[in-house]
Amino acid sequence: MHAQVPISAYLILAAVLFSIGVGAFLIKRNIITVFMSIELMLNAVNLTFVAFAHSWHQIGGQIFVFFVMVVAAAEAAVGLAIIIAIFRTRQTLNVDQIDLMKS
Amino acid sequence: MPSEYLWLIPLLPFAGFLINGTLGRKFPRALVSAVALISTAVPAAIVAWLWSAMLAPGAPGVINITSGPWIAISDFQVNFAFTVDHLTLIMLGVVTGVGFLIHIYSVGYMAHEEGYWRFFAYLNLFMFFMSVLVLASSFLLLFVGWEGVGLASYLLIGFYFKKDSAADAGKKAFIVNRIGDFGFLLAMFLLVQNFGSLDFGHVFNAISVNPDWHGGILTAIALLLVVGAAGKSAQIPLYVWLPDAMEGPTPVSALIHAATMVTAGIYMVARCHTLFDRSPYALGVVAIIGAVTAIFAASMGMVQHDIKRVLAYSTVSQLGYMFLACGVGAYAAGIFHLVTHAFFKALLFLAAGSVIHALGGEQDMRNMGGLRQRIPVTFWTMTAAVFAICGVWPFAGFYSKDEILFRAFVSDNPIAKLLWLVGLITAGMTAFYMFRLWFKTFFGEPRFEESSDLHNHGAAVHTHADTHAVLVANHDDNHSAHGVHESPWIMLFPLVILGILSVVGGWIGVPAAQGGHNEIEHFLDPVFSTGAAEAVTASRGLELGLAAISLVVVAIGFYIAFLLYYRKPGTAASYAQRFPALYRLVSNKFYIDELYGLVIVTPLLMFTRLILGGLIDTGLVNGSGWAAAAIARGTGAAANRAQSGNIRSYAGWLALGAALVLLVMIFGRALWAL
Numbered sequence: 001m002h003a004q005v006p007i008s009a010y011l012i013l014a015a016v017l018f019s020i021g022v023g024a025f026l027i028k029r030n031i032i033t034v035f036m037s038i039e040l041m042l043n044a045v046n047l048t049f050v051a052f053a054h055s056w057h058q059i060g061g062q063i064f065v066f067f068v069m070v071v072a073a074a075e076a077a078v079g080l081a082i083i084i085a086i087f088r089t090r091q092t093l094n095v096d097q098i099d100l101m102k103s
Numbered sequence: 104m105p106s107e108y109l110w111l112i113p114l115l116p117f118a119g120f121l122i123n124g125t126l127g128r129k130f131p132r133a134l135v136s137a138v139a140l141i142s143t144a145v146p147a148a149i150v151a152w153l154w155s156a157m158l159a160p161g162a163p164g165v166i167n168i169t170s171g172p173w174i175a176i177s178d179f180q181v182n183f184a185f186t187v188d189h190l191t192l193i194m195l196g197v198v199t200g201v202g203f204l205i206h207i208y209s210v211g212y213m214a215h216e217e218g219y220w221r222f223f224a225y226l227n228l229f230m231f232f233m234s235v236l237v238l239a240s241s242f243l244l245l246f247v248g249w250e251g252v253g254l255a256s257y258l259l260i261g262f263y264f265k266k267d268s269a270a271d272a273g274k275k276a277f278i279v280n281r282i283g284d285f286g287f288l289l290a291m292f293l294l295v296q297n298f299g300s301l302d303f304g305h306v307f308n309a310i311s312v313n314p315d316w317h318g319g320i321l322t323a324i325a326l327l328l329v330v331g332a333a334g335k336s337a338q339i340p341l342y343v344w345l346p347d348a349m350e351g352p353t354p355v356s357a358l359i360h361a362a363t364m365v366t367a368g369i370y371m372v373a374r375c376h377t378l379f380d381r382s383p384y385a386l387g388v389v390a391i392i393g394a395v396t397a398i399f400a401a402s403m404g405m406v407q408h409d410i411k412r413v414l415a416y417s418t419v420s421q422l423g424y425m426f427l428a429c430g431v432g433a434y435a436a437g438i439f440h441l442v443t444h445a446f447f448k449a450l451l452f453l454a455a456g457s458v459i460h461a462l463g464g465e466q467d468m469r470n471m472g473g474l475r476q477r478i479p480v481t482f483w484t485m486t487a488a489v490f491a492i493c494g495v496w497p498f499a500g501f502y503s504k505d506e507i508l509f510r511a512f513v514s515d516n517p518i519a520k521l522l523w524l525v526g527l528i529t530a531g532m533t534a535f536y537m538f539r540l541w542f543k544t545f546f547g548e549p550r551f552e553e554s555s556d557l558h559n560h561g562a563a564v565h566t567h568a569d570t571h572a573v574l575v576a577n578h579d580d581n582h583s584a585h586g587v588h589e590s591p592w593i594m595l596f597p598l599v600i601l602g603i604l605s606v607v608g609g610w611i612g613v614p615a616a617q618g619g620h621n622e623i624e625h626f627l628d629p630v631f632s633t634g635a636a637e638a639v640t641a642s643r644g645l646e647l648g649l650a651a652i653s654l655v656v657v658a659i660g661f662y663i664a665f666l667l668y669y670r671k672p673g674t675a676a677s678y679a680q681r682f683p684a685l686y687r688l689v690s691n692k693f694y695i696d697e698l699y700g701l702v703i704v705t706p707l708l709m710f711t712r713l714i715l716g717g718l719i720d721t722g723l724v725n726g727s728g729w730a731a732a733a734i735a736r737g738t739g740a741a742a743n744r745a746q747s748g749n750i751r752s753y754a755g756w757l758a759l760g761a762a763l764v765l766l767v768m769i770f771g772r773a774l775w776a777l
Contacts, residue, residue: 022758026751034750099748 010051018044031083031093035076042072105152106166109185112146112195113238116230119143123227127220136210139223143206143230147199150192157192164188164629167240174243181301186240190630193438193623194237194370197445201362202230204597208453209354211594212460222262222352229255233363237370242291242301245371249287249335252364253280259359260351272347279344283334290327293320307377317381325378325385328371329392336368336422339396343696345419349411353456356411361418361452362445369425369441373434376631380432390430390516394525397423399693401532405539406679406690409466410455413540417492418448420529424507427526431519433510435627439612440503442623446608447491447499450601454485457590457598458544462551468540473549478589482545484602489541491605493534493657496650499609504530505650506612512649513642523649530653534660542668551587616646 017040024037046065053061087093119142127135156162169184187195206226213222232255236248253276261273291301297320298306310316332338337345348360359365372379372389379386397420404416421444428437459466461478475482491498494505508530512523589595613619667675679686688694745756767774 022754025754026758029751095750098750 007051007055010047014044014047014051017041017047029094029096031086031095031098034095035079035083039072039076042068105149105156106168106187108149109153109166109168109187109238110170112149112199113231113234115142115145116227116234119227120224120231123220124224127224130220132214132219135220135223139227140203140206140210142227143199143203146230146234147203150195150199153187154192154196157187157189178299179295181241181243183244184240184302185238186303187238188630189626190370190373190438191237193442193627195234197366197442198230198233198237198363201445201449201601202233202358204600205354205358205362205449205453208357208456208594208597209352211591212354212456213352216352218262222259225255225258225262226355226358229259229359229364233367236367240303242294242303242306245374246284246287246291249331249367249371250284252359252367253277253284253335256280256348256355256359256364259355260348262351262355266350269350272344272350276344276348279341280334283331283341286327286330286334290324290331293324293327297324303374307375310377310381318384321378322382322385325375325382326388328375328378329385329389332368332372332426333392334368335371336365336426337396337419338368338392338423338426339399342396342400342419343699346412346415346692349409349415353411353452353459356415357449357452357456360415361448365418365422366425366441366445369422369429369437372426372429373438373631376429376432376434379429386430386432387516388430390427390511390514390522391518393423393426393428393430394511394522394529395423396420397427397529398525398532399423401529401536402689403692405532405536406686408468410458410468410471410540410544411452411466413468413536414448414451414455417451417533417536420533421448421492424504424526424529427511427522428507431511431514431516431522433507433514434631435624436503436506436510438627439623440500440507442611443491443499443503443605443608446601446604447488450484450488450598450605451492453594453598453601454481454488457481457594458485460590460594461587463586465551468543470551471544471549472547472551473545474587475545477587480589480595480598484595484598485545486541487602487605489537491609493537493660494530494653495657496654497606497609499605499607501650501654502609502612502614505646505653506614508653509614509646509649513645527653527656531656531660534657535664538661538664539668542664546669547672614646616643617650 021037021039021041021044024040025034028034028037046068049061049065049068053059053065083093086098090098092098119138122138123130123135127138130138157164157166166187167184169182171183172180173183174181206223209222209226213219216222229252232248232251234248236245236252239245239248257273257277260276261270263269264273294301294306298309300306310321330341334341345360345365349356351360379389400416400419400423404413404420407413407416421440425437425440425444428434428440457478458471458474458481461474461481462471465471487498491500494501508523508526511519511526513519514522516522610619612621612623614621667678691697747753
C-alpha cells in the first residue's frame with residue numbers, strides 16, 4: 001500500500017497554476033502569451049476535475065475534462081487564426097493597441 | 104305586420120350612410136341622391152304602414168320588439184329593444200316624414216356644393232340615430248341615439264369646416280351638449296342604483312305601483328334629466344349653441360336644429376312623464392325654464408339681422424313653449440306643438456334657404472326686400488309658415504300654441520297666471536319678429552344689389568365662392584341672365600307640402616271648445632293617461648276667451664311690425680337710437696356669450712393653462728420624464744467610463760469580481776451569522 005497523495009495537494013497545485021495564469025493574463029501584453037495563460041487556467045481547472053473525479057470515484061469529472069480539452073483545441077485553432085489575421089492588419093501583437101471595441 | 108320591418112327604419116338610413124360615406128366620393132351625384140332618398144323614403148313608407156296598422160280598431164297600443172340582450176351583468180340587463188306606442192308613432196312620423204322632405208330639398212339646395220356625398224352621408228347618419236332615439240325602449244338606447252344625433256349635428260354644423268366660424272360653432276354645440284349629457288348620465292346612474300334597470304317599462308311600472316313615492320330621489324332624477332333635455336333642446340342656460348349652429352347648411356338647420364333633434368329633449372320629458380308627475384318641483388322647474396326661455400329668446404330674435412338667426416332664436420323660443428307645456432303637465436299639448444312646429448319651422452328654414460339661394464348666399468335681411476313678386480312660391484309658402492308660427496286662426500300654430508297657453512292658465516301651478524302671461528307676451532313678440540322678417544324680406548324696396556356678382560353665376564353659392572365654374576356650367580341660361588331667381592322645383596315641392604301642412608296641421612288638435620275633437624290628445628291618451636279631458640270641457644268659455652286674447656296680442660305684434668317695417672321703414676332705427684343702451688344689450692344677445700366666456704370658459708382655460716398645463720403637465724409629467732432621462736444618462740456615462748476597450752482592464756475587473764465571489768463564499772456564512 002503506497003501512501004495516497006491527499007486531494008489538497010492537487011487542489012493547491014491547481015490553484016497555483018490558475019493564479020499564475022490569471023497573473024500572466026493581466027500582466028503580459030503579447031497576445032500569444034495571453035492566450036497561453038488562458039490555456040494554463042483551463043488546465044488548472046482540468047486538474048481539479050480529475051482530482052475530484054478520482055477522489056469521489058465519479059467518472060463524470062474525467063469525461064468533462066475531455067470536453068474542455070476539445071473546446072480548448074478548437075479555441076486554439078480559431079484563436080490563433082484570429083491572432084494571425086490581427087497581426088496582418090495591425091502589424092502588432094500588443095493587446096493595449098487592439099482596442100477597437102472602445103466606445 | 105309592419106312591426107316585422109320595424110328594424111328597417113333605423114337600419115336603412117345607416118346603410119345609406121355606409122354606402123355614401125365609403126363609396127360616395129366616387130359616385131355621380133345622381134347616385135348619391137338616389138341612395139340617400141331611398142334610404143329615407145322606405146322608412147317613411149314603413150312608418151306610414153305602421154300608422155295604418157296601429158290606427159286599425161283592435162290594434163295593440165304598444166308594440167315591443169327585442170333582438171336579444173345587449174348588456175347583461177348579473178341582475179342588470181339592457182336589451183336591444185324597440186317600443187312603438189302612440190307617442191313614438193307621432194315622433195316617427197315627424198322624423199321620417201319631414202326628414203324625407205328635407206332630403207328632397209337638399210338635393211336641389213346642395214346641388215352645387217363640394218362634399219355632396221359627405222352631406223348626404225351625415226344626413227342619413229342623423230336619420231339613423233334619430234330613429235334609434237325615438238324607438239328606444241330603454242334610457243341607455245335612447246342615450247345612444249341622443250349622443251348619435253349630437254355627433255351628426257356636430258358634423259353637419261361644421262360641414263363647411265374650412266370656415267373657422269363653422270368649425271367653432273360645431274365644437275360649441277358639441278361641448279355645450281356634453282354638459283347636458285352629463286346630467287343625463289348622472290340620472291341614469293341614479294336609475295340603475297334605485298331601480299336596477301334602465302328599461303322604460305320597468306322603471307315606470309315600479310313608479311306606478313308605488314303611489315306613495317313622491318319627490319326625493321325622483322326629483323333628483325327628474326332634475327338631472329331636465330339638465331340633459333335643456334342641453335339638447337336649447338333651453339336656458341344651455342341654449343347658446345343653437346344660434347351659432349346656423350353656420351351649417353340651411354337644410355340642416357331645418358331638419359336638425361328646428362324639426363327633430365332639438366325636440367328630443369321635449370320627447371324625453373314626455374316619455375318620462377310618469378317620473379315627472381311625481382315631482383311637482385321638477386315640473387315647476389321645467390315650466391319656469393320653458394317660460395323664461397320663450398320670452399328671453401323671443402326678445403333676442405326681435406333685433407337680429409341674419410334671417411337664419413331670427414329663426415334660430417324663434418326655435419329656442421318655441422321650444423320654450425313646449426317645455427312650458429310639459430312643465431304644466433300638458434304633455435299632449437307639448438307634443439302637439441312639437442308636431443306643428445316641425446312643420447312650420449322646417450318650412451320657415453327651407454323657405455329662408457330658398458331666399459338665400461335666390462340672392463346667391465345673402466343672409467342679411469338689411470340687404471333683402473321686395474322679393475314678393477320675384478320668388479312667389481317661396482313667398483306664399485313662407486307666408487303660410489309665418490301665419491302658422493304667429494298663431495293666426497286657423498293655421499297650425501294657433502291650435503297648438505293656444506292649447507299650451509290655456510293649459511298653463513288652468514294648471515295648478517302656483518304661478519300659473521304668470522306663466523300664461525309670459526307665454527302671451529311671447530306670442531306678441533313672436534308675431535312682431537316674424538312679421539318683421541316677412542316685411543323686411545318680401546316687401547318694400549329691394550335693398551340687394553343685383554350686382555355683377557349675381558349676374559355672373561346667379562346660383563347657389565351659399566358659402567363657397569370658389570365653385571364658379573361648376574355653377575356656370577350647371578345652370579340654365581335663364582338663371583344666369585337674371586340675378587334673383589326662384590328655386591328649382593325639387594326645392595319648391597317640399598315647401599309646398601310643408602306649406603299645406605302648416606295650414607291644416609293644427610286641425611288634428613282642434614279643441615272641443617271650438618267644435619273639434621282634439622284628436623291628437625285622445626290619440627296620446629293611452630301614453631299619458633292624465634284624464635285631463637274633463638278639465639278642458641269644464642271651462643269652454645274661458646278657453647275661447649283666452650284664444651281671443653292671444654289673437655288680439657298677435658294682431659298688436661303684427662301691427663307694430665307693420666308700422667315699423669312697412670309703413671315707415673326708418674322708425675325702427677330711430678327707436679333703436681333713442682334707447683341705445685337697451686338696443687345694444689339686446690342686439691348683443693344680453694352679453695350671455697360674453698358672460699359665459701368670462702365666468703366659465705376663461706377660468707377653465709386659466710386653470711387648464713396654469714394648473715394643469717403649467718404645474719401638472721410641465722412640472723409633474725414632464726419633470727418626472729426629465730428626471731428619469733437624467734438618471735439614465737448619468738448611469739450611462741458612469742458605465743461608459745468602465746468600457747475602456749482595454750482587454751486587460753476587463754480581465755482585471757473580472758478577476759476582482761471572481762475573487763470577491765470567492766471571499767463571499769468562504770466568509771459569507773460567517774458574515775451572515777453576525
